[in-house]
Amino acid sequence: MQESDFIEILKTLCSQLTTEARSVGFSSAKAFESRVRQVASNLITDPSIQIDPDPPAQGFPDIAAGKYGIEVKFTTNDTWLSIANSVQETNRVQTVEKIFVVFGKLGGSPEVRWSSYEDCVVHVRTSHVPRFEVELPPTGGTVPLFKQMGVPYDEFRRLRMDEKMKHIREYARGRLKPGERLWWLEDNPEKEHSLPIQARIYTKLSDHEKKKLRAEAVLLCPGIVRSGRAKDKYDDVALYLLTYHGVLATNVRDMFSAGSVANPDNDDNGGLYIERALKLIENEILEAAQRLDDALFIEYWGRPIPKNQRIAEWLAQADSLAKNWKPSDSLFLNK
Structure with a gap:
């Protein structure tokens, strides 16, 4: 299957799920992901691609369809912003080469949208495990994170964690305001500094x-x-x-x-x-x-x-x- 074919499937899937979101809605994030998985399975006619109906709970992305993957996001709020996966991608499905995001928003006017993962990652939150943030679509002229860091996502994801942290640290340092400092410094997650629980x-x-x-x-x-x-x-x-x-x-x-x-x-x-x-x-x-x-x-x-x-x-x-x-x-x- 060509990427253009998979994109057409995503367009159809999002159109169908938008209609469902506005008519009957979805009771939970789990129910929405299950419905995305079911509709994607129905729309993919290539016999060589089989979607696992019961994949590992922590797998990334949520749905693997051959060399393509779908990361599912869901919110009952009126926002297109969501926390995404860890930058480590420890549980990445190795057969997946290209990832897309399908986002169900029930707040405001319910809608389901899609985007390529690389284009909608807009920020990385720095905690004990840095995590990406996605937004569909980026608003206010926000430049996708990987363009800000000057490294394509497909290249970034293959880096060692210490190399990833060099990019993330420079990105975070560039966002500091006068008088602010980074509280995490190390490249190696095994050495990563975190604030003591007891102040x-x-x-x-x-x-x-x-x-x-x-x-x-x-x-x-x-x-x-x-x-x-x-x-x-x-x-x-x-x-x-x-x-x-x-x-x-x-x-x-x-x-x-x-x-x-x-x-x-x-x-x-x-x-x-x-x-x-x-x-x-x-x-x-x-x-x-x-x-x-x-x-x-x-x-x-x-x-x-x-x-x-x-x-x-x-x-x-x-x-x-x-x-x-x-x-x-x-x-x-x-x-």
Whole structure:
């Protein structure tokens, strides 16, 4: 069967099911999928193509018809937008080469539409398992996802997961607004970072963990050395703690300027509190420079930095950002 022949079958199927949707409707997504399967079986006359009436529950796409497949979507709402399959496609039917979507919408004016899968995937949701979103048809001039990423779907689906994630991460990074950060960074799903289930308050942590997290944040966010008048100087620190560790810091400024962290001995030696606070956690910052993943430096600094060069690079960035003092004159002098 040629693709043009299968498209004609889809047109007939959607026309028939639209009529049924407006007359008797469908009681559930399962009932709709069952009806799509039944009508498709009736319309396909090629004896070499047999549609399985009871396929595996998690198979992708839902209906395999030789080298063509149908992914079925259904909603009782007045929308053409739906969550689709995982980008991993672990349960893909390997005999299927080309996938189409048949979408039943019962809300508003009931209708059933079809589209090629590649043309209606408009977004990827990033969670513990990234999933596609489909929309039939894309509205408001939305460009299909694979065109945005610059890779055809048929090529993308054959990539290893780490290669897929490179495309997805670049797509997601391009959608970030000022002050936003990605909370997931890794290429390998086995290493994938996810937020802890238990959100924690910074002030409730042990002193050891507070120091550890402050050191990581300092290293990744040298902007904290800027003038105290810089209103957004602590934004990246707060986002890092929240998105990577699930820790809520209600007053990030106090993490570096409060007397308890910058002057725990309550002496009268004066000096900048931020300078004194950083000097007190130099060893923890050095340890973080050896421990943190390259992905974090790519995200926060824009490029990977060899472990033995991270402190020197931090000092160079900090020197360029600080006013009225030079971090390299007082920090990490003997390290």
